[in-house]
Amino acid sequence: MGFVKVAEIQEIPVGTMKMVKLGEKEILIVNIGGKFYAIGNKCTHMGGDLSRGRLEGNMVTCPRHGAKFDVTTGKSIAGPKIGFLRVKTGDEPAYEVKVEGNDILLKID
Numbered sequence: 001m002g003f004v005k006v007a008e009i010q011e012i013p014v015g016t017m018k019m020v021k022l023g024e025k026e027i028l029i030v031n032i033g034g035k036f037y038a039i040g041n042k043c044t045h046m047g048g049d050l051s052r053g054r055l056e057g058n059m060v061t062c063p064r065h066g067a068k069f070d071v072t073t074g075k076s077i078a079g080p081k082i083g084f085l086r087v088k089t090g091d092e093p094a095y096e097v098k099v100e101g102n103d104i105l106l107k108i109d
C-alpha cells in the first residue's frame with residue numbers, strides 16, 4: 001500500500017503522542033526529540049489504550065496494568081502487573097514513519 005498521511009507535525013509536539021485510526025487499526029504516533037515513531041496503540045495484554053498512558057523518554061506505560069513498551073521499536077519492556085506479579089505480554093507492531101513537509105506518513109502494507 002505504501003505511505004499514507006496520518007497527521008501533521010504540529011498536532012504532535014515533542015514529548016507527546018497521539019492515536020490515529022487507519023481502517024481497523026489504531027496506531028500510536030510519538031514525537032521523541034523531533035523524530036516520529038509509530039507502534040500499535042492497543043496494548044498487547046488486554047487492549048488498553050496506550051495513547052492514554054504515560055510517556056517517559058522512549059517508553060510508554062499502559063494505563064490499565066502498567067505494561068511498558070519501547071515506542072521506537074514496539075518491544076515489550078515490562079509486562080503487566082497483576083497483583084504482585086509481572087507477567088509477560090507480546091511486542092507491539094512497529095510502523096515505518098516518514099515526514100514530508102508538514103505531513104507525517106506511515107508505511108502500511
Ligand code: FES
Pocket residue numbers: 043044045046047048062063064065066067079080081
Ligand atoms: S491492558 Fe495494558 S497492561 Fe493490561
